[in-house]
Amino acid sequence: MAANHMYPRSPRRRSPPLTEKDHRLCEETLLYKNAKEDSKSNKKSELIKVTKKESPGITFKKEENFSDWYSEVIKKADLISSYPVTGCFVLRPNAFSIWERITKFLDDKFKSIGVQNCYFPMFVRNESLQREATNFTDFAPEVAWVTKCGNSEFSEPVGIRPTSEAVMYPSISDWIQSHRDLPLKLNQWCNVVRWEFKDAIPFLRTREFLWQEGHSAFECKAQADEEVLQILEYYQKCYEELLAIPVIPGRKSEKEKFAGGLYTTTLEGYIAGVGRAIQGATSHCLGQNFSKIFDVHFIDQNGQKQFVWQNSWGFTTRSIGITIMTHSDDTGFVCPPFVAEKQVVVVPCGLSQKHTQTEKLFLYNHCRSIVVSLIAVGVRAFCDLNEHVTAGKKFYHWELRGIPVRIEVGFRDLKDNSVIVCIRFSGEKRTIKLSKLSEDIPNLLKEIHNEMLLKAKKTLDINxxxxxxxxxxxxxxxxxxxxxxxxxxxxxxxxxxxxxxxxxxxxxxxxxxxxxxxxxxxxxxxxxxxxxxxxxxxxxxxxxxxxxxxx
Structure with a gap:
């Protein structure tokens, strides 16, 4: 086959940005109206069926209407869905995959210092909660209670954990007898329920959320102090090395510290669109307050009874919301490359009805081979070969959902043994030789992460x-x-x-x-x-x- 026939000169394929009119469609959707709940009215959420025309793109501006912009991004980027219980939401795969990579990153860090994973039940007796009166006072309004099974009323209501000190410490008290049993370092990945009466904000303030909570016990305060800062450093690395978000580490005031604890260390972030700070993670030194309440003691080397020094520390799915708010723009979600479910999408371009099936397969096979070569070097890549959608609409679709890199593959590009690489974060386009893709794309992902972190750091410093x-x-x-x-x-x-x-x-x-x-x-x-x-x-x-x- 002649070269000119093998690589036909295709019409210009890079479509201009699609307008709202291009994408306008009619869809029927269920929207849940989150009624404001308070202790007096106790209103239930209403299920309202609404038929409306809406653009699949982002219609609100981040700088003009942050709240509605955020709501649009998390919905249209397939990050979250509504749920018919007020204050609860569905984490879709595009969001949950971020949490999976956070858990892997932190779990490896924790295990490197001897932390062991465990799991405790979510239910807690009222008696246990009341024992930590100071801490429980803060959580009491938010505790959800199970009061019946079927038609049978419980003789005593059972609480659902808002946090796990009262759940775990009675068992830990049994496990620790001697100084030889220390240190004890436990972590569990689980959900907690806090039945807040404030308006829900997906990821930031919901009635159920996912987190890890670590609980540790030591012989002395110095050991506890060391771990508090070590864990906070891991959290900071997660934000900066994984999510490309700068944070400020420091110590909470007496008013803002964890109730019942000795002191609290924290990471504080900044959301530029609304000028608000946000707590990213906390690591608490509980001192001996809880060990005295739950009688967690040991016999030291001198045969004397001593109460342990305890820490607790946690990192939640709030981090996903902080990521969305920090990096996303008026086009949609901008996902940091190291936590993206898919880092690269390969899109064939320049196809038209005049091309034969052989020519299509030729282009598709090159797209597949690019994906295979990228996967071989650890890049999470895939190709979009949907023949019923134009290349321009594919660009728009994956930009909205935050794919960090798009590779455009056309006949003219292949003739030059190159492809067009588009960066979601900056909008920049580059031409890269096919022979260099396996080397350049991993380096490009690192470059994107560094640029995202640098931009966010400048914003934090300026403000x-x-x-x-x-x-x-x-x-x-x-x-x-x-x-x-x-x-x-x-x-x-x-x-x-x-x-x-x-x-x-x-x-x-x-x-x-x-x-x-x-x-x-x-x-x-x-x-x-x-x-x-x-x-x-x-x-x-x-x-x-x-x-x-x-x-």
């Missing part, structure tokens, strides 16, 4: 303001910034700051709540000047602390 005067504090918050300020660390002062920084007139799209302390960063911006006063009161400042309006 974190070092302030010394109260007159600058509220205007900075209103301009969607985080505030790093000298602070006295007193609970009463923090409460006063929250009251004084609440918007008097609510903003239609920006947060209006008062600022709270997010953390005292481990890395301080500078040393406090001698005699430096708190930004809010006349007390001496003890540190620079990060404040902001927060989820």
């Amino acid at each position: 974190t303001k070092l302030l010394f005067k109260w007159d600058d504090f509220v205007p900075a918050l209103d301009n969607l910034h985080l505030c790093l300020v000298p602070w006295c660390q007193r609970v009463t002062c923090e409460e006063d700051i929250k009251t004084k920084s609440t918007r008097k007139v609510p903003h239609p799209t920006h947060p209006s709540m008062g600022a709270k302390s997010l953390c005292t960063p481990f890395r301080q911006p500078q040393a406090l000047d001698e005699g430096q006063r708190c930004i809010n009161c006349d007390e001496l400042a003890k540190s620079f602390t990060l404040f902001g309006r927060s989820y």
Whole structure:
């Protein structure tokens, strides 16, 4: 077969961006109206059947209407679906695959320091919850109770775990008898239920969510302190090395720490579209408070009874929501390459009705061979050979769903032994030789991750303001910034700051709540000047602390 026939000159195939009109279709969908619930009204969610015309693309702008933009992205990018129980949602494969890679990353880290996985039941007796009265007070309004089986009422209601201290520590008390039984390091991957009465935000605030919770016991505080920071470092690596999200590690205030714990360390992120901070993960030192409540003690080497020092630490599916909010744009989801279910889609281009079946197979086989070569070097690749959809619509479809890289393969490209590579994150297009794909694509995925992290880091830095005067504090918050300020660390002062920084007139799209302390960063911006006063009161400042309006 002649070369000219083998590689016919095809018409231009790179379609212009499709308009909303091109994609407008009529679909019938079930939408669940999440009724606001409170302890007085206890309204149930209504199931409303709505027939509407809607674009399959994103119609809201991230900078103009963040809430509706986020709702559109998570739905149309096939990340989440509604569910007929208020506050609960279905995690679709495009989202759950991200969680799978998070679990693999963290599980390997935990096991490297001797943490063992286990599983405890989700049910907990009221008696156990009441034993940790201080901690339980915070969770009491959110505990869901099972009160009957069939038509039989329980003599005592059974709670569903909001967290697992009361579930696990009675057993741990039996397991630990001697100093030889320490340290004990346990982790479980599970779900928890917190029947919140606030409006649900998928991934960020839902009545059921997935997480890992670690619980450990040590002979002394020094060992517990070391693990607290080690776990927080793993969490930070997960955000930065896997999800391309910068976070600020630090210590929570006394007001914001885990109830009943000795101290709490945290990772704080920033959502630029609404100027709100968000807690990414926490690692708590519980001290000996819970070991005394649940009688978790051991006999030391001197034959003396001692209570163990305990830690607890957790990382949740909230991280998926933070990822979506941080990286996505007005076209749809932008997925960090290392957690993408599929990293590369290969799309044949330039086909028309004039091409023979032999020519189609020739192009399809080249697409398949590219996929095979990429899979061989560890790239999660696939090809879209759907003949009933145009190449332009395929581009739009996979961009909306966040595939990091698209490879366009056409007859003219193959004639030049090259392909067009398109980067979802930046929109950039590159020409790469076929012989270099197996080497260049893995490197490109690393480059994309680094660029995504760098962009998010610049956004965080620009929007974190070092302030010394109260007159600058509220205007900075209103301009969607985080505030790093000298602070006295007193609970009463923090409460006063929250009251004084609440918007008097609510903003239609920006947060209006008062600022709270997010953390005292481990890395301080500078040393406090001698005699430096708190930004809010006349007390001496003890540190620079990060404040902001927060989820």
